[in-house]
Amino acid sequence: MNLSVNLCGLRLDNPVIPASGCFGYGKEFSEFYDINCLGSFSFKGTTLSPRFGNPTPRIAETPGGMLNAVGLQNPGVEHVIAHELPEMKAYFHKPVIANVSGFSIEEYVETCQLLDAQEQVGILEVNVSCPNVHGGGMAFGTSAQSAAAVTKAVKAVTKKPVFVKLSPNVNDIVSIAKACEDAGADGLSLINTLLGMRIDLKTRRPILANTMGGLSGPAVFPVALRMVYQVYRAVKIPLMGMGGVSSARDVIEMMLAGATAVQVGAANLVNPFACKEIIEQLPVEMEKLGISSLEEIIGMAGA
Amino acid sequence: MQYQIIENARIAPSVYLLDLAGDTSMLKAPGQFCQVQLPGLYLRRPISICDWDENGMTLIYKVVGQGTEALSQMETGAVLDALNGLGNGYDVNACGDHPLVIGGGVGTPPLYGLTKALLRAGKQPQVIIGFNTYEEIFLLDEFEDLDVPVTVTTADGSFGVKGFVTDAMEPADSRYVFACGPLPMLKAVYKKSGCPTGQYSLEERMACGFGACMGCSMETRFGPKRVCKDGPVFRKEELLW
Numbered sequence: 001m002n003l004s005v006n007l008c009g010l011r012l013d014n015p016v017i018p019a020s021g022c023f024g025y026g027k028e029f030s031e032f033y034d035i036n037c038l039g040s041f042s043f044k045g046t047t048l049s050p051r052f053g054n055p056t057p058r059i060a061e062t063p064g065g066m067l068n069a070v071g072l073q074n075p076g077v078e079h080v081i082a083h084e085l086p087e088m089k090a091y092f093h094k095p096v097i098a099n100v101s102g103f104s105i106e107e108y109v110e111t112c113q114l115l116d117a118q119e120q121v122g123i124l125e126v127n128v129s130c131p132n133v134h135g136g137g138m139a140f141g142t143s144a145q146s147a148a149a150v151t152k153a154v155k156a157v158t159k160k161p162v163f164v165k166l167s168p169n170v171n172d173i174v175s176i177a178k179a180c181e182d183a184g185a186d187g188l189s190l191i192n193t194l195l196g197m198r199i200d201l202k203t204r205r206p207i208l209a210n211t212m213g214g215l216s217g218p219a220v221f222p223v224a225l226r227m228v229y230q231v232y233r234a235v236k237i238p239l240m241g242m243g244g245v246s247s248a249r250d251v252i253e254m255m256l257a258g259a260t261a262v263q264v265g266a267a268n269l270v271n272p273f274a275c276k277e278i279i280e281q282l283p284v285e286m287e288k289l290g291i292s293s294l295e296e297i298i299g300m301a302g303a
Numbered sequence: 304m305q306y307q308i309i310e311n312a313r314i315a316p317s318v319y320l321l322d323l324a325g326d327t328s329m330l331k332a333p334g335q336f337c338q339v340q341l342p343g344l345y346l347r348r349p350i351s352i353c354d355w356d357e358n359g360m361t362l363i364y365k366v367v368g369q370g371t372e373a374l375s376q377m378e379t380g381a382v383l384d385a386l387n388g389l390g391n392g393y394d395v396n397a398c399g400d401h402p403l404v405i406g407g408g409v410g411t412p413p414l415y416g417l418t419k420a421l422l423r424a425g426k427q428p429q430v431i432i433g434f435n436t437y438e439e440i441f442l443l444d445e446f447e448d449l450d451v452p453v454t455v456t457t458a459d460g461s462f463g464v465k466g467f468v469t470d471a472m473e474p475a476d477s478r479y480v481f482a483c484g485p486l487p488m489l490k491a492v493y494k495k496s497g498c499p500t501g502q503y504s505l506e507e508r509m510a511c512g513f514g515a516c517m518g519c520s521m522e523t524r525f526g527p528k529r530v531c532k533d534g535p536v537f538r539k540e541e542l543l544w
Contacts, residue, residue: 059518
């Protein structure tokens, strides 16, 4: 039974990767289990300067998922390099994925450059799709032109594989994916959260202080799967699929749609053991389905 | 972690006492909380621990929305999944011999476990608990059974001191304060207390409850903190009130 996958030259023990924003820097999860069982993990979205993020409430619930409007809270890239990465060495011994956000192309470039120089970082994941910040984030991911511009600028200053994390809040994700590929992206991560909102019936006001937030959880899985399927058929670079993945069966389904690796987000927040349990369950499901190597099923649904 | 419901009984309007049997070895301090999974709801619900021993724990919660409504309908014998031992809890060694324990409404439950812990640590706490009306009072008998001085306030004057918990505090009282309750109450206690420090337990909407999602962040004098992981109990000197 072979669970390992090759992601842009990085050999992962398995395709399961906790998604950025749902795993911090891994420290809290390492109190629940040894996180070295993970393929890798994508750490909390990092910006050039420290950010507190949005006012609270930042969280709302919905059937089959949740909305968040955290707004990229993070201590800034210098603090991440000086403190989070060195601390991480104590409990995670594999290459990690650095998730980067910005409010200008220059910010993306500078932050990526600094993280590219870190030995622990295996892949840069450039987030052009955060729905919870203004004047940045998703603004870059909703047009093919600006997504390509960020990709090109980041690629020019980095040596490590660059994955661009795409927004589902667009008319045509395929054209944006192709534009990023043409601009030199080594891979694509999809999808970020879907823009949504909830209203408190008693106060008649939006629940989230930011009014709108990003929907994640099982509710978005079919949307994510569809987009991975469409993009896989249009590009040649590898994909990390994410959006509502909660079980080993979801991981297999995402790989059949075209994902080389699969990220798990919101599931970690309701069950801190989610990724560990998925990794343990994968061989069981593979056995049932007659799969001997996960790498062989990538994109098979579109064959 | 799985817990079996021993009792889930209404003890005041919309307020329920939930007795659970199961592993409590992860509980380290009064004021910690658990995250309860409920049928049909995606996110867990944070509920403070009122009291515990080696066989189980007691929670007291108020029905305020879908989650607590679903919890109130669960029956004896049913099994609840909960992440337990979350948050920092109160530090009973940080105070002098005569601390003041102040609770309001559904913020009162963790102060029961706290008062027991203070007594075990050889302290002589005085308790002030506030409710809206006489019929909303709960836990009073239990506090009195601990043989500590207890003052009750009611907003409508139907029992005890008329007014809020701050009306039962001496002006500029310098005793160390442990508090839990609604935000306006905590801020009023913070202002009236003459003690430069103290421990205040806060609440916030949260997703994970163990420090990963940054859903419950708060600005403090020492930078951003997570109510779930760095709190819910904060020192007075951290709070930007």
